[in-house]
Amino acid sequence: MSEQPYVEQPHTEQLDNPVELSMSRRQVLQLMLLTGGSLALGNVLAACSDSSSQKQQSQSLSPTPRNQTVIIDQSPQFAVFDSFNPFIPNGQEYETGFGQICKEFLFYFNMVSGEIKPWLATGWKYNSNHTQLTLSLNPKVHWNDGTAFTSKDVVFTIQMLLGNTALIGSSNYTPYVQKVSAPDDHTVVFDLKSSNPRFHYNFICGIVGSQEIVPEHIWSKQNPMSFKGSPPVWTGPYKIDRTIPSQFMYVWKKDPNYWNKDELDPKPEYVVYRTAPSVDSEVEQFKRAQVDVPAFDYQHAVALKSSYSNIIIETKFRDPCPRAIGINSDPSKGLLADPRMHWAISYLIDRKTLGSTVWFVPTPPAQYPWADYPANDKWSDPAVASKYPLTYDPQKAKDLLDQMGARADSSGKRSYKGQPLQYEIMTTAKVGDPEYINGQKLADGLNSVGVGATIRFYESSVWTNKLNNGQFDITTWWLCGNVFDPGQLYTGFETSRTKPINQDASTGGNVLRSQYKDLSDLAVKLDNADPSASENKQLFSQALDAYYREMPLIPLYQTTYPTIFNNSYWTNWPTDDNLYQVPSNWWGQFLFVIGSIKPTGKA
Known part of the structure; x- marks a missing residue:
């Protein structure tokens, strides 16, 4: 196994009150209701009115070159920095990039287009009465340590869940699976206890994620109830570079040996996920082009748009839950x-x-x-x-x-x-x-x-x-x-x-x-x-x-969550006119957004 990821103290400026999320979209709305809109809107406009800051130099907030880095903010405060185990409580922080650009899934569902995209697997088929499912795996895939991804990994993962009902995800299989086997390196067969024409849904990244498959050559030697899985060995195009707990930050570096570069070759050398600072600080950082995907709310985005031209506000994607x-x-x-x-x-x-x-x-x-x-x-x-x-x-x-x-x-x-x-x-x-x-x-x-x-x-x-x-x-x-x-x-x-x-x-x-x-x-x-x-x-x-x-x-009504992007350093984000993929940066499908954006050439 490779060495542990670097967990460092910050070399850059400290985040301003990183736990202070005092002006979330929830609280802005509450303030506007209580004050007739004047107080909240006034604060929003004050935070967003300085058009001159658009011209300010963009100093990187991370220990990476700004023009090679995508910086993504999240509202939740990150608390786990040394564990990548999705099967136990508090074993992972999935929304830190781990579940988006480090993990990968067998299939991805693009809710915008309705397309199901084969990825780690190439397809599935049932027998005539849906009591047996066969998965065909992609023979090109390998883990980020170079080891081949095979049916042994899938069988091991499912048997691990079947054998330990305390693991998260076990209940998706124990009532339904009679046996799981691997007739060859790229075929997995599930014998089911009864007819189940939707069993393959377990392996399609729909809302946020789906079944994670772990490397048998590593996890078979560990206790899954306590193993931290650090550094994370998965199949995605990015590997962990370091975490900076004091700045609530995960830094991911592009894997030059990624298995699927012919189809997905992301242009950012680094992707940084961090807990957002206070809203006022984040707005200022966004205006300085220090943040590409902010966590601040729609009200701030609308107020900012009049004075900052490099903002994109996407409003067409629906959450799947009305x-x-x-x-x-x-x-x-x-x-x-x-x-x-x-x-x-x-x-x-x-x-x-x-x-x-x-x-x-x-x-x-x-x-x-x-x-x-x-x-x-x-x-x-x-x-x-x-x-x-x-x-x-x-x-x-x-x-x-x-x-x-x-x-x-x-x-x-x-x-x-x-x-x-x-x-x-x-x-x-x-x-x-x-x-x-x-x-x-x-x-x-x-x-x-x-x-x-x-x-x-x-x-x-x-x-x-x-x-x-x-x-x-x-x-x-x-x-x-x-x-x-x-x-x-x-x-x-x-x-x-x-x-x-x-x-x-x-x-x-x-x-x-x-x-x-x-x-x-x-x-x-x-x-x-x-x-x-x-x-x-x-x-x-x-x-x-x-x-x-x-x-x-x-x-009642459709659930529309706006998504905000900064196109100072990176372009080709999902927009209302080109909503090519789920734009939510905490979903597994965001992998394809990172794989689609292009550098603007800004130094």
Whole structure:
């Protein structure tokens, strides 16, 4: 094994208050709400108004030549600098470049185009009943220590997970894999316990990442529960050069012996990921062209654009998870279990207004329970959707409440079976966050039609526990089920996958306690249906229809996260006009952005 990576003290200026993220996009929005926009916007403009700094010399923030380096900021504070083990808690910092340009995956899914790109593997195939999956590996691949990447590495990794349920990722295999074998150096065969036409999804980098494969020649000699894997031996085009904990910085250096230079030959010699400094400091560094991909928010970017010409603001990429409202649909919840109540709630949501005024950047309403990627059009069925328009219509909400027997008294308050209606909407978002506002607007809407409702913030761990155990009424949430096909979403509504209230339902996934026979039965059928087979298209449309009828998870609007780039030193970033790849710098797909950018020639 090679020597340990260099962990150094800084040779450059210290970051200004690296743990101070005092003006995140969340807090800017909160300030603007509290001050009518004047205070926050004034601070933003003050931080972004000095056009003369665009001409200032760009001193590198890292111990590398600026014109050979891409510098990427992240909001989370990095805490792990000497461990690269993805299988244990706190074993890695994946968003430091480790998961983007050092690791690689067997396949990559470009959500923009819908293309699945073979990488460490060249393809997959199933037997006729989807009980056996064969993966074909790319014979060109080698690890960054020169050792060949073979089927032994894949088999070792999966057997390691099968043999140790304490490892992160084990649950993706123990219920499903009977045996994994390697008939030759570039073929892996999975014998499955039952039909599973989606098992190959484990190996496609979809949201952020996918199954990591580790080198058998190194990991077989270690205890995976404690091994740090440092320096990291993976297959990507960059190797660790050093970490600088005092500056919350990872420095990656291009590997001259990278296995796939014929197809991906990145131009930056170095890539630096670091925890962002305070927003004001980061804005100044961006104006000096010291940062290529900042972490500051959309409000600062817009304010900066008027005085700094080298900024790119990409606003077209959707997060795969539309914002949503989740309903506890357990039969014991009374009206909340009635799909008519779900629709009454839906009619109280003004999606267009929420998307245009509440979210960080204007974003369209969601009609389907998935992101509006062109690649998802094949799952959409306009004929079905037209039967269930997600419109804002409080009168229809009142009519449905009356229909269910929840009539208003002389004061306008509604009750059901002699009990006043009162619900809590829980959220992990703090006051001023868009998702808090989503919940507050819904509470206002419910109160306006005589249904008592309040919103309450819970810390993430408390919220998760309440969600998993069914100890809630309504929650702000998101729709993340459909990564590759909607069958993944509908599985979470299967009756067999839930538990009674006060029991943890997270393992099965049906935490909303949805127990609607038609939706559940269709979801079970889709579990065993090949999503790529044209004959199953009608089954997907039937499931969409059943989803709309019951709608325990209500779509609100598309989730648009702006991405900001500086083209002073590097160009060909993803833009609204050329969104060629996922632009999110913490996703595995960012590998192809780094591989696509070009130097401007700036000294």
